[in-house]
Amino acid sequence: MSTDSPPKVLVALRPTGAEPPGLREKVDGLADLRFVVDAGQIAAESEDVEAVFVWNFRSTVVPDAVHRLPKLNWVHVAAVGVDASLSDEVRSRGIRFTNSRGVTAESMAEFALSFLLAFAKDLPRFTADKQARVWNPVETRMLSGSDLVVVGMGAVSRELARRAQALGMTVTGVGRRPRTEPVEHFDSVVTQDELREVLGNADYVVLATPLTAKTEGMFGPEEFAAMSSEAVLVNIGRGPVVQEEALLQALRSGGIRGAALDVVPREPLAPDHELWSMQNVILTPHISADFRGWEAAMVDLFIDNLRRWIDSRPLRNVVDLEMGYAPLDT
Structure with a gap:
């Protein structure tokens, strides 16, 4: 991918609205970040959004707003499961998905x-x-x-x-x-x-x-x-x-x-x-993945994939949308 200005990236936050730790600093001008908790917060100018970073793996922002995001071509989910971000319309668009396999x-x-x-x-x-x-x-x-x-x-x-x-x-x-x-x-x-x-x-x-x-x-x-x-x-x-x-x-x-x-x-x-x-x-309350430092590791993986996406290089952990996950080689 090559653009004259930083691409617009939507970040789907958790209900508290807390931002991923260190995200702004690590992005460092690579992208124009737009933060939302739900699809209702997506502004009209977000029609230029090309990517979504799903920080809240339960978020339905992508399927709820995909019809308003005509330029969307990449979604990265801060989890292994991507089910909440999928729908028939999302699949039909051929949007590339990556997940956070391996971090946890x-x-x-x-x-x-x-x-x-x-x-x-x-x-x-x-x-x-x-x-x-x-x-x-x-x-x-x-x-x-x-x-x-x-x-x-x-x-x-x-x-x-x-x-x-x-x-x-x-x-x-x-x-x-x-x-x-x-x-x-x-x-x-x-x-x-x-x-x-x-x-x-x-x-x-x-x-x-x-x-x-x-x-x-x-x-x-x-x-x-x-x-x-x-x-x-x-x-x-x-x-x-x-x-x-x-x-x-x-x-x-x-x-x-x-x-x-x-x-x-x-x-x-x-x-x-x-x-x-x-x-x-x-x-236990769905915490098996939550080791100390896991959020920073999730952000680091996203930043690595963001750089790859901008440079049109192969992405890590590409999800097979029919299977619903990123398969290993064997």
């Missing part, structure tokens, strides 16, 4: 691993015992020798697989397509069509998939029925990937041993929701 992969993998360790070492029980002032020694489990199924084959899953194998776990990956070659740190990889076949042997199942038309509601009654009653479900991907009532029923009935949820179908979780009172559930 290690943090999310560590978070998932902490959930596995918490259930292996029975930390929910000991937390309750502490509150009740009960001294109750029990035997705990080993992660070494256990079976992990990871649904999704993105950067987060690969970081988790590396850590899990180092602890002696057997790791099965579940991806969208067959693999003809081995994938590093996975003992085996199967397709989504084979998911139920591998769930029966799993001690732990981690969902690390984006939200797409194919993954929404993919984990339902049949998947829970295929799991062992001693298995634990961990969801660090997106809440709507799991059918909520099927999850609740599996937890109520003892169909699975427990669940660790960083995401739920409707966020924030209502104060009177049943999940709060379930002793076999660990809940």
Whole structure:
């Protein structure tokens, strides 16, 4: 891209209106930034906007305003999931999308691993015992020798697989397509069509998939029925990937041993929701990606892509709009 004046870039902020840390300084004249919280704040002169930086991954500014942005040709989302920014009209325009794959992969993998360790070492029980002032020694489990199924084959899953194998776990990956070659740190990889076949042997199942038309509601009654009653479900991907009532029923009935949820179908979780009172559930408020410094890292990735876009160089993390995410090479 080559222009005589800096391109206009719309920045879709979070509801608080707080700007991305250091963004203005790092842009340093590369672009003319316009900040909005919602589509209603987009001024008439924004018809010249050529790019959008979606700082609030839940924002619907792009689909809400795409008809008013005739020159828009690039959208960068400060997250891995881009579902909120997509619509049929957006897809039909052929707008290029990039995401922030990789920035939070290690943090999310560590978070998932902490959930596995918490259930292996029975930390929910000991937390309750502490509150009740009960001294109750029990035997705990080993992660070494256990079976992990990871649904999704993105950067987060690969970081988790590396850590899990180092602890002696057997790791099965579940991806969208067959693999003809081995994938590093996975003992085996199967397709989504084979998911139920591998769930029966799993001690732990981690969902690390984006939200797409194919993954929404993919984990339902049949998947829970295929799991062992001693298995634990961990969801660090997106809440709507799991059918909520099927999850609740599996937890109520003892169909699975427990669940660790960083995401739920409707966020924030209502104060009177049943999940709060379930002793076999660990809940965190969608923070598995939020390590100290993650916002600055997100801004840095955007700045790198902004320079590439201005110079007409290949962009990082280009999203396949039909799949809804930026695929890795394998």
